[in-house]
Amino acid sequence: MHTTLAWIDYLIMVIYFAFVLGIGFALKRYMKTSADFFLSGRSIPAWVAGLAFISANLGAQEVIGMAASGAKYGLATSHLYWLGAIPAMAFVGIFMMPFYYGSRARSVPEYLRLRFDEKTRGLNAIAFALMTVMSSGISMYAMALLIENLHIFDSLMQSLGLPMSWIFHLSIVVAAIITLGYVYLGGLTSAIYNEVLQFFLIVAGFFPLVLLGLKNVGGWDGLVQKVPNGFTHVWQGMTSAETSPLGVEVFGLAMGLGFVLSFGYWCTDFLVVQRAMAADSMSAARRTPLIAAVPKMIFPFLVILPGLIAVSLPTPTAVEGTTVSKAEAMGKGIIPAKLDASGEVKLDTDGKPVLDYDRAIPNMLLHYLPTGMLGLGLTALLASFMSGMAGNITAFNTVWTFDIYQAYIKPQASDKHYLWMGHFATLFGTLVSIAAAYVATSFNNIMDLLQLVFACVNAPLLATFLLGMFWKRATANGAFYGLLAGITAAAIHHGVSLPQGSTAGVKGGWISYLWSGVPITSYRNEMAQNFWAAIYAWTVCFVVTIVVSFFTKPHREEDLTGLVYSLTPRIVEHNVVWYKKPEAFGVVVVLAAIALNVIFR
Amino acid sequence: MNLDIRVPIGLLFLSLGALITGFGVVTHFTNPELYARSLDINVNIWWGLVMLAFGAAMFYYGRRATMRTAQAPSQAP
Numbered sequence: 001m002h003t004t005l006a007w008i009d010y011l012i013m014v015i016y017f018a019f020v021l022g023i024g025f026a027l028k029r030y031m032k033t034s035a036d037f038f039l040s041g042r043s044i045p046a047w048v049a050g051l052a053f054i055s056a057n058l059g060a061q062e063v064i065g066m067a068a069s070g071a072k073y074g075l076a077t078s079h080l081y082w083l084g085a086i087p088a089m090a091f092v093g094i095f096m097m098p099f100y101y102g103s104r105a106r107s108v109p110e111y112l113r114l115r116f117d118e119k120t121r122g123l124n125a126i127a128f129a130l131m132t133v134m135s136s137g138i139s140m141y142a143m144a145l146l147i148e149n150l151h152i153f154d155s156l157m158q159s160l161g162l163p164m165s166w167i168f169h170l171s172i173v174v175a176a177i178i179t180l181g182y183v184y185l186g187g188l189t190s191a192i193y194n195e196v197l198q199f200f201l202i203v204a205g206f207f208p209l210v211l212l213g214l215k216n217v218g219g220w221d222g223l224v225q226k227v228p229n230g231f232t233h234v235w236q237g238m239t240s241a242e243t244s245p246l247g248v249e250v251f252g253l254a255m256g257l258g259f260v261l262s263f264g265y266w267c268t269d270f271l272v273v274q275r276a277m278a279a280d281s282m283s284a285a286r287r288t289p290l291i292a293a294v295p296k297m298i299f300p301f302l303v304i305l306p307g308l309i310a311v312s313l314p315t316p317t318a319v320e321g322t323t324v325s326k327a328e329a330m331g332k333g334i335i336p337a338k339l340d341a342s343g344e345v346k347l348d349t350d351g352k353p354v355l356d357y358d359r360a361i362p363n364m365l366l367h368y369l370p371t372g373m374l375g376l377g378l379t380a381l382l383a384s385f386m387s388g389m390a391g392n393i394t395a396f397n398t399v400w401t402f403d404i405y406q407a408y409i410k411p412q413a414s415d416k417h418y419l420w421m422g423h424f425a426t427l428f429g430t431l432v433s434i435a436a437a438y439v440a441t442s443f444n445n446i447m448d449l450l451q452l453v454f455a456c457v458n459a460p461l462l463a464t465f466l467l468g469m470f471w472k473r474a475t476a477n478g479a480f481y482g483l484l485a486g487i488t489a490a491a492i493h494h495g496v497s498l499p500q501g502s503t504a505g506v507k508g509g510w511i512s513y514l515w516s517g518v519p520i521t522s523y524r525n526e527m528a529q530n531f532w533a534a535i536y537a538w539t540v541c542f543v544v545t546i547v548v549s550f551f552t553k554p555h556r557e558e559d560l561t562g563l564v565y566s567l568t569p570r571i572v573e574h575n576v577v578w579y580k581k582p583e584a585f586g587v588v589v590v591l592a593a594i595a596l597n598v599i600f601r
Numbered sequence: 602m603n604l605d606i607r608v609p610i611g612l613l614f615l616s617l618g619a620l621i622t623g624f625g626v627v628t629h630f631t632n633p634e635l636y637a638r639s640l641d642i643n644v645n646i647w648w649g650l651v652m653l654a655f656g657a658a659m660f661y662y663g664r665r666a667t668m669r670t671a672q673a674p675s676q677a678p
Contacts, residue, residue, distance in 0.1 A: 372645040
């Protein structure tokens with residue numbers, strides 16, 4: 001499926017680039033203090049912060065990955081939304097935001113310093129900074145690879161007289177320069193404003209795709225008939241790991257995804273929490289994740305459904321006058337098979353072709369959208385890449401400047417100096433991301449590595465936060481050694497377990513490999529391994545923190561006011577409509593998510 | 602911050618909507634086979650109009666809010 005773009009498609013992209021940079025320029029004059037640059041001067045309205053909250057997370061991996069997962073596993077992918085996001089988003093808004101926002105901490109690691117001590121903050125800040133630049137680099141790599149494989153810019157490169165191999169490099173450089181440009185100029189405000197703009201653009205680009213696709217396959221009923229059995233259900237076969245489409249049974253799913261990984265991400269990851277911290281009031285900060293939960297709940301229909309539609313379409317066969325490539329003919333629906341280095345279709349151990357599920361969304365765009373709308377769809381795809389990357393960059397420059405540079409390198413400098421450092425950190429954060437993108441090209445297991453780092457960092461951190469915010473007896477040493485133990489537990493679990501069909505190494509099993517070559521535990525797939533790693537890491541951190549806390553001296557209670565639940569006055573809001581009350585709004589959001597699970601069970 | 606985000610969003614959707622609708626109207630007469638892949642629906646016209654309407658609403662409310670803040674002097678000294 002090769003398509004060339006017309007002038008109008010390019011023009012749409014150029015207009016979009018002009019607007020995102022224009023927002024950066026328009027905001028430049030407001031960036032006078034470090035608080036303006038890193039915290040948007042705490043002046044963002046709730047709905048803007050809420051849409052940015054969702055959009056910063058809607059990066060490359062999400063748009064491409066969720067459609068891919070929808071094509072591979074069906075609607076069960078919605079677990080990542082309805083179970084893996086909504087409850088955690090309601091929890092962070094109602095219960096945790098009062099401490100994040102109320103403590104006036106400028107970042108998540110800074111809250112750890114206020115509640116515990118310097119070493120706990122340092123451990124978290126360094127781990128987080130590394131994780132963010134790495135994931136921003138990987139998303140750049142994924143984007144460039146996709147653009148290269150789509151061949152949409154081939155004719156442009158030809159007419160410019162540039163070699164085809166430059167598409168990859170140009171994609172990375174152009175996306176990086178534009179994102180760097182608007183973050184450098186307008187700081188967090190610029191990132192947030194652009195995330196809101198990108199949010200609407202993503203919806204505008206993908207929504208007509210879903211409408212056309214559904215109409216084509218005969219509506220929802222037509223889709224149900226055309227996809228494999230069970231693909232349109234969320235809970236079918238979930239009782240055991242053998243029959244579950246995701247390879248994880250109910251307990252692993254609820255505990256690993258629904259609790260540890262999801263709460264670990266939405267409640268402690270500074271990338272999203274930063275958006276709420278920039279809100280203009282406590283009430284707005286608490287409502288930020290709840291407002292975000294509303295579109296998040298509907299996103300499966302926008303990003304997972306195209307994947308299902310893609311497999312439900314007839315596989316292209318050569319009819320008179322047309323040719324169909326080997327990859328397309330061996331594919332499923334409009335998802336092609338993967339080719340190996342020699343140009344042959346890759347086969348798995350059962351002799352079936354390996355499908356390139358990541359092509360679901362881009363192929364849907366090329367399949368349905370005519371010139372004009374195609375430019376809009378591709379711009380939406382680019383927008384999703386850029387909003388995810390900007391989220392990483394702003395989280396990185398803040399943690400670097402406040403929690404590493406100000407904490408350990410240059411503590412007593414002027415505000416102007418830290419503002420300068422913020423600009424500088426934006427620049428070198430982007431450069432390190434580009435470097436990470438190129439590391440990813442030669443080391444293709446980096447994605448697995450990131451998943452591992454994520455389970456090692458975020459899962460135990462959740463235990464630290466829950467104990468820190470809701471148990472006043474938790475001590476600094478308890479938190480620090482609990483975190484270390486949790487990280488170690490995740491690493492050991494990884495060393496003794498292996499997903500089926502993988503060899504020992506980056507995918508796990510390296511400890512048992514040294515012993516006997518046989519992993520102690522084997523999981524059906526990487527997702528199951530990942531969920532269980534998170535469960536073990538969380539439990540170990542939780543237990544060790546409690547035990548060590550009992551053996552160490554407690555904090556003085558007056559030092560913990562505003563940081564711990566039992567020592568902080570409740571916030572009561574009178575005379576406001578229900579949707580302005582976080583508790584009421586939160587209950588509605590959770591009930592709606594439960595209703596969706598029941599409808600699509 | 603004096604920039605209401607609804608203004609640039611409105612302007613972006615107005616310009617893209619106008620561009621796509623205009624292109625849709627022209628190709629409707631000159632190149633109708635373009636729409637074979639979109640089930641013979643001229644999505645450029647229809648979705649372009651939706652974008653125009655959304656852009657207009659965003660721009661209107663954004664401008665109105667900006668005017669109000671400009672009229673009422675802010676409390677900050």
